[in-house]
Amino acid sequence: MPPGFAATAALLADPARSAMLHALLGGEALTAGELARIAGVAPPTASGHLARLVGGGLVAVHRQGRHRYHRLASEEVAAALEALGGLAALAAAASPRRPWPHGEAFRTARLCYDHLAGRVGVGLHARITGAGWLALAPGGWGLTGEGAQRLAALGLDLEAARQARRFACDCMDWSERRPHLAGGLGRELARALLRRGWLRRTAPRGEGDPFARRRLAPTPEGARALREAFGLDLAA
Template identity: 50%
Template sequence: MRLGPDITRVAALMGEPARANMLSALMGGQALTAGELAREAGVTPQTASSHLAQLETGGLVTRRVQGRHNYFALAGQDVAEAMEHLALLADRAGHMRTRPGPRDPALRRARVCYDHLAGELGVAMLDALVAQGRIVDAEGSLVLTEAGHAFARDFGVALAPAGRRPLCKACLDWSVRRSHLAGVMGAGLLSRIYALGWARRMEGTRIVQFSAPGLAAFEGVFGRV
């Protein structure tokens, strides 16, 4: 490809195993220290610093200095979406980790994708919002209807503009291979689910764990999953 964006640089940054593990660890939307990311990648702190410098120069992560620590986060939602798409391609092509752990089913069931709900429950939530007429697919773009605005208000989701971020956006889910809901609405719904006490994020993972009453409440609003 002689013209246009050079995808080879981004692909090389994402394709190195240690850097891929670091980016995956940041998919939960939180900022982590260089030491924490070194442990996630299984490399020494010195090696981690080198990798993080490359990711920062390449525009994939941002750095924030707080006290003696450097905190790193994904440079934006688009980086998380690119990682999700790559996971989908890897899953479809059969490139799976050779020793999946016991947490894999929970990760497929419900997980955080940057700042919104993904997995089976995330896809089911978007399906329900479409079936209920609260979101419509208008020529490939998700649009929040008047009923959707009313639902968001009643459910306690603030829909204040967030820069250029769309109100609703489809994000292709690697484990279900269909879309879940991103954008301002998707982030707001997950925040509200946490606030209601329906679910919590398992420490050190991207897994979103629903309590039994929380899952019952979720299914009361979005249907049985």
């Protein structure tokens, strides 16, 4: 981790760049202009920041007409952002402790690149592993028969999940300090729950703060369904 460790950290150390990255943790690809507004800087400034993020391998860019769409380069980037976020949360808890408006909603449910984080993400992970739906096999995690049946019934595309680079893996959750489900299965789980309308994005693709793009909220029916299907009580 040495060559370039400090350089990579420096990419995360600027408020504008970190706002952009956190906005991209919502999983959508955003244009340079949108990211400039989100980060609160002028277009030339944003352009420079994005060039550095792309050069550092954290962000991938895709041209489409006169727009340039930016997205996180990989799930490793998301995992590192979450891990570093955990450190920052620890430090914030130690010092003055000024409250953070997004905190509570963020702890309930949010996206972490392409999968679920927060209480919902951690709770689903605990439930799925604890109920024996996911088990350790030689070569990694795999679904058991019951797990495959239950998750397919929820509408997950298990075939798509299996084609991911990693089928299932843990990603440390900074707010709950316990793992949530990442990898192809985590992605398909998030997609299925959004598709079913159990969770929805709370920010209507407006601009504004970087964190709005990640925030999720359970719908009334979703809260009920999550309680019935997974024993998740979101009031806690």
